[in-house]
Amino acid sequence: MVSAETLRLLADIGFMATSGGFSAQASSLFKAVELARPDSVLPHIGFALNHMNMNRHQEALEILEKKALKLEPDNATVKAFIGMALMMLGRNSESERTLNQITTSDDILAATLAANLLTELQQHANKKSSPGLH
Known part of the structure; x- marks a missing residue:
């Protein structure tokens, strides 16, 4: 089992990657976090931010509303x-x-x-x- 601290670190690296324009790498990191903790909103926030950084705002909104908000309303x-x-x-x-x-x-x-x-x-x-x- 991956520790919460390690997952948070991976997510933080993903957030840095997406803000630096490394969308594919950020997506891979958020997928890893999602696989390790499917009940967490963190990867969905990451995916949404990654989409916003690619000017795919509607997709970001859908991820947040349909996945993250569903987990934690x-x-x-x-x-x-x-x-x-x-x-x-x-x-x-x-x-x-x-x-x-x-x-x-x-x-x-x-x-x-x-x-x-x-x-x-x-x-x-x-x-x-x-x-x-x-």
Whole structure:
């Protein structure tokens, strides 16, 4: 049996790989984590982030909703990434509703992620509504 610490390390390496543009390698790492712990949301969050980094936002949203949320319906981190995927899809009002629910979560990392994404949504909305310079 693989220890939880080792799986977390593999997942972290996968997150670094996807953010560095190594999608195939990240996917392999997340598959390994999924095989070792099929009841964990971690590989599904990784797969979703990998898809977002490849501009495949709808697929990321489907992974989060159909796989990760099914495993842990109340997981604030999963919901924060759902909010991110919705934002990337331009579904800003849905994203805002989702993220607002998480900002008061006991999960400090998820609440912080949600707050940061809400700030980004607001900044984007402000840019769209402000008149351009002529």
